Amino acid sequence: MVKQLRLAISGGLIAGAFVGLCEALYILGGASTGEYGALLYATVLYGALGAGGGAGFGVGFAVLSLVKLKFVDHRVWTLGFLGIFCGMGLVITRYIANKAVYLEQGVPTKGMLTILAIYGLLGLVGLWLGKIVLTQTPFKVLLAPRGTLAAYGGLLLLTAVFSFSPDTGARSGVLAPDREQDASLQERPNMLIIMADTLRADHLGTYGFDGPISPAIDAWADDSVVFEKAFAPASWTRASTASLFTAMAPSSHSCDVKVAMLPDDVTTIAELLQEQGYVTGGWPNNINVTRSFNFQQGFDWFEYQAPEYIAGATESSSQLSMYNVVRKVRDRVTGDKKRVVDYYQPADAVLDNTRTFIEANEGKRWFGFVHLMEPHDPYFKYPYNGEAYGRAEMERPPDELVGPMRKAYEQEITAMDAELGKFFEWLKTEGLYDNTVIVLTSDHGEEFLEHGGWWHGTTLYDEQLHVPLIVKLADSQWGGTRVPWQVRLLDAPSTLAVLGGANPPMEWQGDDLFEEDFAAVSVVLNSPPAPAVAEGDADADVEEDIDAPPPLPTRAELIDHRERIVLSEENFEGNILSSVRADGWKYIRANEGNPRGLQTEELYDVVADSGEQKNLAGKNGKKQTELSEILRDELEQSMTMKVESQDADISMEDCERMRALGYIEGDCSEIAGGGPVPTGASPE
Numbered sequence: 001m002v003k004q005l006r007l008a009i010s011g012g013l014i015a016g017a018f019v020g021l022c023e024a025l026y027i028l029g030g031a032s033t034g035e036y037g038a039l040l041y042a043t044v045l046y047g048a049l050g051a052g053g054g055a056g057f058g059v060g061f062a063v064l065s066l067v068k069l070k071f072v073d074h075r076v077w078t079l080g081f082l083g084i085f086c087g088m089g090l091v092i093t094r095y096i097a098n099k100a101v102y103l104e105q106g107v108p109t110k111g112m113l114t115i116l117a118i119y120g121l122l123g124l125v126g127l128w129l130g131k132i133v134l135t136q137t138p139f140k141v142l143l144a145p146r147g148t149l150a151a152y153g154g155l156l157l158l159t160a161v162f163s164f165s166p167d168t169g170a171r172s173g174v175l176a177p178d179r180e181q182d183a184s185l186q187e188r189p190n191m192l193i194i195m196a197d198t199l200r201a202d203h204l205g206t207y208g209f210d211g212p213i214s215p216a217i218d219a220w221a222d223d224s225v226v227f228e229k230a231f232a233p234a235s236w237t238r239a240s241t242a243s244l245f246t247a248m249a250p251s252s253h254s255c256d257v258k259v260a261m262l263p264d265d266v267t268t269i270a271e272l273l274q275e276q277g278y279v280t281g282g283w284p285n286n287i288n289v290t291r292s293f294n295f296q297q298g299f300d301w302f303e304y305q306a307p308e309y310i311a312g313a314t315e316s317s318s319q320l321s322m323y324n325v326v327r328k329v330r331d332r333v334t335g336d337k338k339r340v341v342d343y344y345q346p347a348d349a350v351l352d353n354t355r356t357f358i359e360a361n362e363g364k365r366w367f368g369f370v371h372l373m374e375p376h377d378p379y380f381k382y383p384y385n386g387e388a389y390g391r392a393e394m395e396r397p398p399d400e401l402v403g404p405m406r407k408a409y410e411q412e413i414t415a416m417d418a419e420l421g422k423f424f425e426w427l428k429t430e431g432l433y434d435n436t437v438i439v440l441t442s443d444h445g446e447e448f449l450e451h452g453g454w455w456h457g458t459t460l461y462d463e464q465l466h467v468p469l470i471v472k473l474a475d476s477q478w479g480g481t482r483v484p485w486q487v488r489l490l491d492a493p494s495t496l497a498v499l500g501g502a503n504p505p506m507e508w509q510g511d512d513l514f515e516e517d518f519a520a521v522s523v524v525l526n527s528p529p530a531p532a533v534a535e536g537d538a539d540a541d542v543e544e545d546i547d548a549p550p551p552l553p554t555r556a557e558l559i560d561h562r563e564r565i566v567l568s569e570e571n572f573e574g575n576i577l578s579s580v581r582a583d584g585w586k587y588i589r590a591n592e593g594n595p596r597g598l599q600t601e602e603l604y605d606v607v608a609d610s611g612e613q614k615n616l617a618g619k620n621g622k623k624q625t626e627l628s629e630i631l632r633d634e635l636e637q638s639m640t641m642k643v644e645s646q647d648a649d650i651s652m653e654d655c656e657r658m659r660a661l662g663y664i665e666g667d668c669s670e671i672a673g674g675g676p677v678p679t680g681a682s683p684e
Helices: 004-032 037-066 072-099 109-136 139-145 145-163 181-188 215-221 235-245 269-276 323-334 349-358 399-429 492-497 519-524 557-561 623-642 652-660
Strands: 190-196 225-231 279-283 366-372 436-441 469-472 482-488 566-572 575-583 585-590 599-606
Touching: 004 037, 004 072, 004 139, 004 145, 004 575, 037 072, 037 145, 037 323, 072 109, 072 139, 109 139, 139 145, 190 235, 190 492, 215 399, 215 469, 235 269, 235 566, 269 279, 269 492, 269 599, 279 349, 323 557, 349 366, 349 399, 366 399, 436 492, 469 492, 482 519, 492 566, 519 557, 566 623, 575 623, 585 623, 599 623
Parallel strands: 190 366, 190 436, 225 482, 279 366
Antiparallel strands: 225 469, 436 469, 566 575, 575 585, 585 599
16 A cells, blocks of 8 residues: 555656656747746656645555555556646646637637547557556666656756756846947936836826825926826836837837737837947836846846745746746735735835946946836735735725725825935935936826726726826926926837937837927926906007017917827727827727727817716717827828737746736636737736
8 A cells, every 4th residue: 555655656756847847848948038947946846746646646546455456566656647747737738728729718629629639648658658668668667766766866956957057147138238338428318217107197296196195206306397298108018118118109019919029120218228338227027028028128137026936936937837836825825915025026126226237337328217016006005014905806896995995006106206215315325316317107007986997908098098207307407397288108218319319210109308499498388477468558569679589489389389199009808999189189999899898989078078077979070080080090100110019928927927916817827828819818
């Protein structure tokens, strides 16, 4: 009885390690992370799981022996091996097939029968070969305890050699590249984009929020130019950040669905400034904009601010499917108490890493992308006690939670604001503040029942599109100026390109926010309203000075002349949306039968109805036709710049990170694996 148990455990141990190595090689072959910890982690984790499963088979054989059913040694070992190999392999093969072959539509009966037939055939062949291999070849040593342990030990040693080999640096690059900068670059400023994920514009004091929610940002805004009406091109992270990097609309850069990568053929702001000689660093803090989706383009140093891994996992080993099992066990043990570092790295850690980069490149001109996640769910309660509101657990929270959730969201903003205040003071202490251009913005906002829903990514209303855009120029030029006309998030990279001395590529659709006459424009924006002319003086003779400069335009004339058409797009969770905002109106078009239940056409007078509550579609045919034609023209123009899309293979762990942040719902074993996903096929 003990012997049968030992033999089955031995077979399960080797089978589990073998399956784990196969998956690790699959992961490493798809997209190298620069390290190979998955090999050792899989050998240990899957081997342990296999041994546990083998023990179950061993107990079964022992019970059968009590009723006089006898199994020879090689048969027990073989059945233990095949039971684990076929069982674990079947699960992994199923989710890969679902992703790569059946495009996340679920494996149909015919496909499942095919998979079962394959593993059935492998099982029969294995039973036949087992006797030969374990009785007539050197592998018969596996039947002895020392033989199994020696074989497993050999696998551990071999994988450890690769797992602990020096990191190639392929993932993060070089912190301080050793290359000379042209002397002329010293005339240019340093540049920094700070993207606060999911930050609504109307939740900052400088944008009118009633309360001391963001004192540091509000004080810093006095040194900056505040763009009061800035709008994102999409309402979820990857598509919008791709536009922030490329100055292109989602339909142009093609990084607009969940498995889409940022194409190699686009030109990012990091690439453009790197070509100018800048040292470039990025600290992405959301799996959607990491190397997994090709966002590292142009960065000398690109360091994903990853959540903390479990039990010694590394970036590659955290992508193993069975790592998900470990994570779920951890979550069960810890209960409802959440930790920030299980989802993202907090602002103080990200900004500390940014300081390290800046200090390492002292005396050089640099560009940085800082990604802060506090406003993104889960919203942690303060004082911190481990309680939080998260999308992954509550896709549709009860309406009565809107108050507590808003409060937690606001507290997260305040916590982030405090860290930004410390960072700005550090820049001043180091003598870097004056000569650094800082752009503070967001990828999108967040909904709190304004239109009957929650979170983000499923609509194109302003609570999800209106984002802060605050730009501090070198020496705080034009500080305190507030710009009232409409601009776009994708104007930011074009502005930085010009400030860095680069010519924006022809395919970029953004415009410089500070056009040549902005100095004169700022005078108008910062001047008090002109006094009204008395009626009796209206016809008074005015002596004309032919040498006087032409009169400055009025604020209204400036807005009319500079207002930019905003195109926004969404292809998310089955909601295929597009909108255009122009001339004080907004028109939204949605696909029929969309999961959110949106009407196919919506029209809003955003001047009179800023909350977009009165849909005028069908009530103002002339304006509806006018804006629908503008939307069509904008989309057609964007499509002329379209870059061929590239699909990413979403690993199990990347899927789990997206699920933890609310971008995917359901079991990742049904989603992860690799291959294209049809538009709107996967849940958020």
